[in-house]
Amino acid sequence: MAITPEEPPVSTQPPTEPERPLLDSGADTDSAYLEKLGYKQELNRTLGLFSAFGVQFTSIAIASGIFTTLIVGFGFFGPASFWSFLVGGGLQVFTVGLAVAQLVSAYPLAGGVYQITGRITGKPWLAWQTGWWLLIAHTVAVTTVAVSIAPFVAGWFGVTFDDNTDALPWALGLIVLGTVINIAGVKVAAVLNNIGVVAEVLCVVALVAVLLIVKHPTQPLSFLSESGGTTTGGNWFVPFLLAMILPAYAISSFDATGNASEETKDAARKAPMASVMANVSSYVVGIFMVALIMLAIQDLPAVMESTTPVKLILDTAVGTAFANIFEAVAIVALFAALVMLQLTGIRVLWSQARDGQIPAASWLRKVSAQRIPINATLTIFAISVVFALWSSLLSVLAAMTALAWGMAYGVVVVVGLYGLVKRKLPSHPWHYGIVSPVIFVLAIAWSVVLCALLIYSDPTHVGLGMLLVIASGAVIYMMIPKSRRGKSIDTQAGHL
Numbered sequence: 001m002a003i004t005p006e007e008p009p010v011s012t013q014p015p016t017e018p019e020r021p022l023l024d025s026g027a028d029t030d031s032a033y034l035e036k037l038g039y040k041q042e043l044n045r046t047l048g049l050f051s052a053f054g055v056q057f058t059s060i061a062i063a064s065g066i067f068t069t070l071i072v073g074f075g076f077f078g079p080a081s082f083w084s085f086l087v088g089g090g091l092q093v094f095t096v097g098l099a100v101a102q103l104v105s106a107y108p109l110a111g112g113v114y115q116i117t118g119r120i121t122g123k124p125w126l127a128w129q130t131g132w133w134l135l136i137a138h139t140v141a142v143t144t145v146a147v148s149i150a151p152f153v154a155g156w157f158g159v160t161f162d163d164n165t166d167a168l169p170w171a172l173g174l175i176v177l178g179t180v181i182n183i184a185g186v187k188v189a190a191v192l193n194n195i196g197v198v199a200e201v202l203c204v205v206a207l208v209a210v211l212l213i214v215k216h217p218t219q220p221l222s223f224l225s226e227s228g229g230t231t232t233g234g235n236w237f238v239p240f241l242l243a244m245i246l247p248a249y250a251i252s253s254f255d256a257t258g259n260a261s262e263e264t265k266d267a268a269r270k271a272p273m274a275s276v277m278a279n280v281s282s283y284v285v286g287i288f289m290v291a292l293i294m295l296a297i298q299d300l301p302a303v304m305e306s307t308t309p310v311k312l313i314l315d316t317a318v319g320t321a322f323a324n325i326f327e328a329v330a331i332v333a334l335f336a337a338l339v340m341l342q343l344t345g346i347r348v349l350w351s352q353a354r355d356g357q358i359p360a361a362s363w364l365r366k367v368s369a370q371r372i373p374i375n376a377t378l379t380i381f382a383i384s385v386v387f388a389l390w391s392s393l394l395s396v397l398a399a400m401t402a403l404a405w406g407m408a409y410g411v412v413v414v415v416g417l418y419g420l421v422k423r424k425l426p427s428h429p430w431h432y433g434i435v436s437p438v439i440f441v442l443a444i445a446w447s448v449v450l451c452a453l454l455i456y457s458d459p460t461h462v463g464l465g466m467l468l469v470i471a472s473g474a475v476i477y478m479m480i481p482k483s484r485r486g487k488s489i490d491t492q493a494g495h496l
Contacts, residue, residue, distance in 0.1 A: 023426035025106055025268035034262065037109065039354070044185070044371045047264040049274055050197075051190045052257050056278035058196035059256040059344065061337035062286050063203035064330035067310050068148050069249045070293065074309055077243035078228025079219075079294040080236070088244030088450075089251055089283045095443035097254050097279040098432065099413045101272035102439075104258035105430035106419075108267035111351025112255035112344075113412045120419040124357065124486030125477060130408045131352050132473035137404035138253070138345030139380055142178070143387040144398050145338040146171040152331050171388050178339045179381040182346065185370050189343055196336025199329050204285050206326060211292040216317045219295045228304045241449075242457055248402045248450055251282050254409060259344040259351075272430035342380060350376040356484035359476065399462045403454040404469065410447030413440055 025033055031041045047055070073081030100113075109115040114131030118124060150170035151161050161167050181189055230239045257275040261267040264274075293310060296317040297303050306312045314323035350373035353364035368374040417440035419425045432439055455463040477485070 024428075025108060025426055026429035027427070030108075030265065030267055033268070034109075037107070039109075039262075041262070042367050042371060043110070043263045043373075044187070045263055045265055045267075046187060047190060047260060049270045051193060052260065052264045052270050052274035053278050054190070054193040054197040055260050055340055055344070056253070056256045056275050057200060057282065058193050058333070058336045059253040059340045060251055060278060060282045061196070061200060061333050062250060062282040063200050063207065063289060064333040064337070065250045066286060066289055066293070067203075067327070067330045068334070069246065070290065070310050071307070072249055073243050073246040073290075074228065074304055076230060076245070077236075077239040078230050078304065079224055079226045079297065079300070080228075080240070081243035081246055082224045082290050082294050084240055084243030085247050085250075085290050086287060089247035089286060091244075091442070091446040092247050092251050092450075093279045093283045095439055095446050096409050096413060097251075098276065099416055099436075099440050099443040100254040100258070100409060101275045101279075102428070102431050102436060103412060103416045103419075103425075104255060104261060104275065105268050105272040105428040106425045108258065108261035108264070108271050109351065110259055110262045110347040110354075112258035112348065113408050114348060114351060117412055117415050120415050120424050125474075126411070128352065128357055128477050129470065129473050130411050131348050131357075132476070133404040133408040133469065134255075135345055135348045135352075136469055137401045137408070138341050138348065139383045140387055140398075140401045140404075141253075141341045142175065142338055142345065142380075142384045143171070144401065145334055145341065146174040146178075146384070147388065149331050149334050149338075150174060152327060156328075168388060172385060174335065174338065175381065175384050175388065178335070178342050179377060181339050182343050182377050183372060183374065185372055189339055192336050192339055196333050196340070199333035199336065203326060203329050203333060204289065206322075206329070208288055208292060210318050210322055211296055214318045214322075216296060217298060219297060221295070223297070224291065224294055226300065228300055241453055244450070245399075245402065245453055245457060247283075247286070248406060248454070249398065250286060251279065252402065252405045253341065253344065254279065256340065256344045259347040262347075269429050342377075342384070346373055346376050346380050349373075349380060357477075357480060357486075359479045361480075361484065399454060399458060400465045400469070403451060403462055403466050406447055406451045406454060407466070410444065410451060413443040413447060416440055417444065 023033075023036060028036065030045060034041055070081075073084065077084055103116045104112065107116050107119055111131060113134055114127050117130045118127030121127070147167055150167040153174065154161065154167070154170050159170075181192055227236060227239060254275065257264065257271045257278070261271040264271050293313055296313050298313070298316040303309045303312055311323055311327060314326060349358070350365060352358045353361045353376060355361075358364060364375050364379060365373070366375050416425075417437065420437055420440060455466070
């Protein structure tokens with residue numbers, strides 16, 4: 001009589017336990033690998049490569065993002081901030097971006113950095129803190145985008161704002177609309193995501209084409225070394241370094257595709273591939289856009305004093321009509337970015353709740369009949385509304401967002417290097433061979449520099465604010481019942 005070999009036991013270890021190297025994310029089907037990691041398929045796995053690319057590309061929103069964040073570069077280093085973008089953006093994309101993509105290939109799980117950190121180190125408190133930082137980063141980013149585009153959206157209806165309080169109802173309306181889209185499901189969000197990708201591409205093509213084709217006075221290439229009066233005594237090094245904060249604002253959220261990987265087909269390959277494609281294309285596009293915008297400046301003193309410098313540059317260089325069209329498309333793209341940032345933040349919270357690593361975990365991890373983490377969605381919405389009430393502090397919150405991202409990715413690349421050296425990572429199809437350790441070392445170095453720059457730029461608000469985030473995270477973590485802290489709860493689907 002033939003004896004049927006016994007099936008290997010399914011791993012039920014929590015994400016805070018190191019995984020055995022025999023795991024191979026590229027050898028199993030998505031659902032089978034997910035089950036080996038201790039989970040059942042609860043979310044809709046419907047995203048292909050283009051949609052996964054769109055999640056990351058839309059979250060970055062390079063063209064529309066530059067429209068609103070280039071003011072940071074002007075403030076620190078004038079038009080010469082082009083070089084800061086070139087160097088800082090390259091360090092962002094080709095060190096941290098590549099390293100995070102490799103780790104996502106090993107652990108294609110909702111929760112991204114939280115899951116990766118916990119599974120490699122077995123340190124539940126460290127995993128929880130990194131997840132908490134990213135949760136804050138995504139949620140504040142949603143509010144920041146909503147408040148920043150509210151004046152433009154209101155202007156379409158002939159409404160102008162006298163102060164920040166006037167923007168609040170419009171910002172809340174945008175947050176509500178984004179939440180409704182995420183409640184409708186990942187397919188609906190994916191449609192908007194694809195619209196966002198198209199809007200971003202239109203922004204890029206239109207801007208580059210117009211600035212290259214439409215005849216207008218153009219500055220010589222030497223103008224890209226003009227600091228706009230930001231340097232004193234020939235000291236350009238410090239302003240150059242501080243201006244490298246610009247690409248940190250413009251190109252971030254490196255694990256957006258990772259957070260959506262439980263909804264991505266062939267996630268171990270397509271999630272990291274989509275991430276790298278989105279990061280690299282955003283960087284290349286950003287270089288051309290920043291250079292062309294800088295060279296189109298007609299009145300540098302006016303640009304340096306403007307609160308909307310890119311719009312002023314386009315108005316004076318190629319006309320108000322094009323500037324208005326570009327603005328409209330950029331706002332659509334930014335709204336799509338708002339939805340994607342919210343979607344990925346929801347997945348971080350839901351992943352923590354699924355593991356019992358948050359108060360009210362059983363309630364927060366519930367999934368609706370449409371496979372939407374409904375309670376996590378409503379919670380992220382509520383937190384975004386709270387942040388919107390402090391819209392006057394958004395410049396500080398935006399810097400804290402970048403710092404939260406920078407610190408979380410800094411921790412995970414340190415952990416990732418440890419996993420590589422100690423051979424703790426599962427086998428995974430997306431890697432860089434013998435170059436991987438070098439990439440991780442450079443990623444660690446850049447993360448340290450970036451976090452130092454962000455704190456140095458405003459130590460009182462940003463530095464102390466981040467300490468408050470860490471402290472509040474520690475308090476919330478201690479509120480988790482000891483019986484659950486650092487352990488997994490039932491992974492069966494919790495349908496409403």
